[in-house]
Amino acid sequence: MITRRAVLGAGAGLGVVALARGATRPAELKPDLVVLAERPFNAETPAHLLDEDFTSARYMFVRNNGLVPNAIDAATWTLEIGGEACLEPRAFALAELQSDYSHHAYALTLECGGNGRSEFFPPVPGNQWTTGAVSCALWRGVRLRDLLNACGIAENAVYVGYYGRDRHLSGDPDKVVISRGVPIDKALQDETLVAFEMNGEPIPLLHGGPLRLVAGGWPASASGKWLYRLVIRDRVHDGAKMGGNSYRVPCEPVAPGVPVADEDLCIIESMPVKSLITWPKSGARHPVGDALQVRGHAWAGEFVVKRVLVSTDFGQTWQSSALSAPVNRLAWQRFSTPVQFQQPGYFEVWCRAEDKLGRSQPMVLPGWNPKGYLNNACHRIAVQVA
Amino acid sequence: MRVVRLVILLLVASEAWPKVDDATGLIEDVGWRMVQAHCSGCHDLKLVTAQRGNREFWEQTIRWMQKTQNLWQLGETTERRILTYLAKNYAPEFTGRRRPLPASLRPD
Numbered sequence: 001m002i003t004r005r006a007v008l009g010a011g012a013g014l015g016v017v018a019l020a021r022g023a024t025r026p027a028e029l030k031p032d033l034v035v036l037a038e039r040p041f042n043a044e045t046p047a048h049l050l051d052e053d054f055t056s057a058r059y060m061f062v063r064n065n066g067l068v069p070n071a072i073d074a075a076t077w078t079l080e081i082g083g084e085a086c087l088e089p090r091a092f093a094l095a096e097l098q099s100d101y102s103h104h105a106y107a108l109t110l111e112c113g114g115n116g117r118s119e120f121f122p123p124v125p126g127n128q129w130t131t132g133a134v135s136c137a138l139w140r141g142v143r144l145r146d147l148l149n150a151c152g153i154a155e156n157a158v159y160v161g162y163y164g165r166d167r168h169l170s171g172d173p174d175k176v177v178i179s180r181g182v183p184i185d186k187a188l189q190d191e192t193l194v195a196f197e198m199n200g201e202p203i204p205l206l207h208g209g210p211l212r213l214v215a216g217g218w219p220a221s222a223s224g225k226w227l228y229r230l231v232i233r234d235r236v237h238d239g240a241k242m243g244g245n246s247y248r249v250p251c252e253p254v255a256p257g258v259p260v261a262d263e264d265l266c267i268i269e270s271m272p273v274k275s276l277i278t279w280p281k282s283g284a285r286h287p288v289g290d291a292l293q294v295r296g297h298a299w300a301g302e303f304v305v306k307r308v309l310v311s312t313d314f315g316q317t318w319q320s321s322a323l324s325a326p327v328n329r330l331a332w333q334r335f336s337t338p339v340q341f342q343q344p345g346y347f348e349v350w351c352r353a354e355d356k357l358g359r360s361q362p363m364v365l366p367g368w369n370p371k372g373y374l375n376n377a378c379h380r381i382a383v384q385v386a
Numbered sequence: 387m388r389v390v391r392l393v394i395l396l397l398v399a400s401e402a403w404p405k406v407d408d409a410t411g412l413i414e415d416v417g418w419r420m421v422q423a424h425c426s427g428c429h430d431l432k433l434v435t436a437q438r439g440n441r442e443f444w445e446q447t448i449r450w451m452q453k454t455q456n457l458w459q460l461g462e463t464t465e466r467r468i469l470t471y472l473a474k475n476y477a478p479e480f481t482g483r484r485r486p487l488p489a490s491l492r493p494d
Binding site: 119121282283284285346348363364365377380381382383384 | 480483484485487490491492493494
């Protein structure tokens with residue numbers, strides 16, 4: 001049996017990572033996560049395990065539309081760039097990206113568009129994510145912009161789409177699992193990376209290694225894993241899961257449960273403002289009279305979080321918290337504050353972030369949509385004071 | 387064609403939806419006449435049909451009525467049938483603004 005250590009060791013030493021049939025199952029690499037599905041593998045992180053400043057591989061949620069590639073060879077990995085709006089299509093070896101282009105590192109928040117889906121009513125289909133499909137790791141790589149410029153971007157460029165090496169659930173090798181991407185403006189941002197390192201190590205296979213796109217602040221499905229091809233498009237990219245009700249919400253709000261035609265759905269871009277209490281763990285017991293130090297993270301897609309408020313009385317009163325500046329744009333921010341309980345009993349601690357534009361988190365569910373995206377309702381934990 | 391579709395829809399709907407007794411408002415399922423007999427003597431049956439609860443909820447309601455409201459002893463078999471009827475036909479439905487935290491996230 002191949003252990004986790006052996007898999008990682010082989011990856012680092014030989015440039016080859018294997019997750020072959022019969023080898024370690026993805027679930028075994030994520031013993032602390034809640035597995036929502038084994039095939040395709042999807043797992044989310046309990047809130048208190050997201051307490052690290054930056055999310056380690058061990059605690060990073062996993063979202064797959066298809067199957068993880070069987071074997072990856074970083075030594076021979078190449079990235080092609082083409083498409084109608086690419087002036088000089090070409091290929092880059094991974095080694096060439098690492099040696100010939102400037103490296104940039106950013107802490108980037110990646111949240112699944114469907115994080116929080118489980119709370120929508122009427123219920124919506126899909127993985128029933130609660131709060132744990134979010135991460136902020138340190139990503140290192142080359143700027144997508146530098147690679148696109150090396151190929152030449154035509155005047156009529158609109159979108160950049162990705163293709164990855166994940167395998168379709170049906171087993172059909174010609175079927176594309178997912179091929180999404182970002183508008184050209186997002187592709188040209190400083191922080192949009194073609195990344196080969198996560199937290200100072202080669203990107204683990206489960207997280208898209210050896211090469212992936214990272215477009216922080218947008219639905220994580222825009223950050224294609226196992227990246228081998230990019231296309232500069234002269235139209236909105238029309239790859240798998242760009243259309244229909246995938247990662248799209250009603251352009252005009254609808255009443256809960258109302259069916260929405262595909263043509264009335266709009267692509268999700270920036271994720272909304274949100275926050276998560278990562279300490280203490282929900283269900284904690286706490287002595288009456290002592291201050292409880294509450295802390296967590298807050299993020300706001302493309303934007304900066306201005307403040308985070310905390311309530312211990314179901315939102316009747318709110319207190320401010322100490323909030324750190326992001327280490328860079330698109331990184332989550334740490335908040336922390338002591339709270340006091342005046343009497344014993346059952347309490348909930350709620351947190352509510354507000355972004356620079358004054359947009360805050362709702363207490364109830366935000367706009368219902370057919371696939372249950374963008375639930376940024378305030379996070380709640382339970383505390384028994386005795 | 388549209389008329390045919392409407393008729394089919396109505397037929398399916400009438401099968402799927404529970405039949406409600408016009409006079410009492412109770413869902414006509416096994417045990418509904420017992421509920422009518424034992425409950426309507428003291429109160430409007432809307433006090434039954436407007437509530438939603440699991441078996442424990444309904445049993446506690448009966449115990450409270452027996453303790454404080456002079457409800458008589460129902461007898462074991464009758465009580466079991468009434469509880470089965472109520473727990474099945476008036477089970478909890480999510481109508482709140484947001485669900486309580488799940489048990490797994492609450493203190494032990």
